[in-house]
Amino acid sequence: MTRRESFLWMLAGGPAMLLIMLPIAALVSRSATSDVLTTLQQPETNQAIWLSLRTTLLSIAIVVVLGLPLAYFAARSGSRLAAFFDALTELPVVLPPAVAGIALLAFFGRAGWLGESLEAAGIQVTFTSTAVVIAQVFVSIPFFLRSAIEGIRKVDQQGVSAAALDGAGPAQVAWLVVLPQCRQAIFAGTLLAWARALGEFGATLMFAGNFVGRTQTMPLAIYAGFQGDLNMAVTLSMVLLGMAVFILVFARLFNHHTAT
Amino acid sequence: MLSILAGMLLGSAPAEETLTILAAASLRSPMVEIQKLYESSNSSTRLEMSFAGSQELAAQLVLGAPGDLFLSADRAQIDVVVKAKRMSARDIQPFSGNRLCVIVAKRAAGKVESLGDLAKPGIRISLAGEKVPIGAYTNQMFAKATRDLGAAWLDHVRSNVVSFETNVSAIVTRVELGEADCGIVYESDARQAKTSKVIGVPKNLNVRAVYFGGVLSDSPQKERSRSFFKFLLGKEGQAVFAKYGFLPAK
Numbered sequence: 001m002t003r004r005e006s007f008l009w010m011l012a013g014g015p016a017m018l019l020i021m022l023p024i025a026a027l028v029s030r031s032a033t034s035d036v037l038t039t040l041q042q043p044e045t046n047q048a049i050w051l052s053l054r055t056t057l058l059s060i061a062i063v064v065v066l067g068l069p070l071a072y073f074a075a076r077s078g079s080r081l082a083a084f085f086d087a088l089t090e091l092p093v094v095l096p097p098a099v100a101g102i103a104l105l106a107f108f109g110r111a112g113w114l115g116e117s118l119e120a121a122g123i124q125v126t127f128t129s130t131a132v133v134i135a136q137v138f139v140s141i142p143f144f145l146r147s148a149i150e151g152i153r154k155v156d157q158q159g160v161s162a163a164a165l166d167g168a169g170p171a172q173v174a175w176l177v178v179l180p181q182c183r184q185a186i187f188a189g190t191l192l193a194w195a196r197a198l199g200e201f202g203a204t205l206m207f208a209g210n211f212v213g214r215t216q217t218m219p220l221a222i223y224a225g226f227q228g229d230l231n232m233a234v235t236l237s238m239v240l241l242g243m244a245v246f247i248l249v250f251a252r253l254f255n256h257h258t259a260t
Numbered sequence: 261m262l263s264i265l266a267g268m269l270l271g272s273a274p275a276e277e278t279l280t281i282l283a284a285a286s287l288r289s290p291m292v293e294i295q296k297l298y299e300s301s302n303s304s305t306r307l308e309m310s311f312a313g314s315q316e317l318a319a320q321l322v323l324g325a326p327g328d329l330f331l332s333a334d335r336a337q338i339d340v341v342v343k344a345k346r347m348s349a350r351d352i353q354p355f356s357g358n359r360l361c362v363i364v365a366k367r368a369a370g371k372v373e374s375l376g377d378l379a380k381p382g383i384r385i386s387l388a389g390e391k392v393p394i395g396a397y398t399n400q401m402f403a404k405a406t407r408d409l410g411a412a413w414l415d416h417v418r419s420n421v422v423s424f425e426t427n428v429s430a431i432v433t434r435v436e437l438g439e440a441d442c443g444i445v446y447e448s449d450a451r452q453a454k455t456s457k458v459i460g461v462p463k464n465l466n467v468r469a470v471y472f473g474g475v476l477s478d479s480p481q482k483e484r485s486r487s488f489f490k491f492l493l494g495k496e497g498q499a500v501f502a503k504y505g506f507l508p509a510k
Contacts, residue, residue: 105437105439109437109438109439110367110437110438110439111367111437111438126422126439127384127422127423127439127440209386209422209423209424209425209434210389210423210424210425210426211421211422211423211424212424215423223426224389224426226316226319227313227315227316227318227319227389227391227392227426228315228319228389228391230319
């Protein structure tokens, strides 16, 4: 591309770039007048940050442990069911979180398919931190699966066949041959899923409710802050923005590291 | 090209004769009926209504949301709008009233029979946040009830709360779904809620909710808005509110 050509394309792409950058710049500038440091020390803000960190870390652990076998099956089995699963994992990506909230209530709610028996056994799901984690896993696992399935699919089949010929069992093939070759995709998927879990709002609000320290994660606290304490909303927005940037930079660095 | 598309998909700005009314969530049923009534007798005026917790509507107005009339479920949230200079204090008028009661989910029938039962272990109570009018009124009622039932009662009730909603309709939904065993709502909500039981709050402990409304100072059609507000305050408007279980403003 010539310099002139590049300049023209930049002009043409400018509006989209500005649409992304200007609101974020406005948020950052608003935070300068919002006493972020004091707000950060308030118990409600603090509890939201810790709750978000605790629940998303657990969610991500669950996503990886439960997601890997499914991704492996969907990517490597030639069966029709695998193709079906492969397509199905995309559904929650496009499903609005509010729909996820209603679906989770229908299954885990007190009158839900599973919730009713859980309730009879004395186990409460709705309105607990467990519900927060369930909502996060539900909305974030497809992001992990998409990335992992793609990575596993790209693994060179010859190496796998050779290992199998050498007598490696299925678990060994997976663990020692296939997965090490797609570490990058799995890691990228994990980060993406984490980012999605951190931002989860609608399903959490409907399914887990809103209770400080128990189910009020950062996005819910931002919404609560919007209705009275804008400082808290702005402060937590800055925290989430910071984490989003961190996740992106981390993903880039890791990509770069493994590429070279 | 994009602007043509936007024009087609988003529609044009509301026509001159459309009034935008931001109303407390608990006003939905009477307001929908009043809308029909008013539009049929004032064919030149269209009403567009947005229902949410009053504190949410106030926050939107503070941030510059356009509107003509704000109908709040308490005085505090209308004062938020006055403080932001979107409404003049002399334009504010009370237009309706309400009382609190407890609604009990079908699955919890028999478990909650009185205010005292809210403190029973294992009862799941749905309330609203303290800035939501129903939440603020609930706290006032709790303060009164503590004198009869004791401070320990209130501690137990508080520990039974499972979620703080952002408007009274969400509390009704939680109880209708049975996710919460009971919730504290307005008497007008309780009339329509699909629940097993409504427990009245004794008169000496109850709180009278007063709804305040006012025309926004920057409304482009103040006269039209005022005449609709007058209709709300008049005989016909008040009759609809009464039909849905609201009380007179005073």
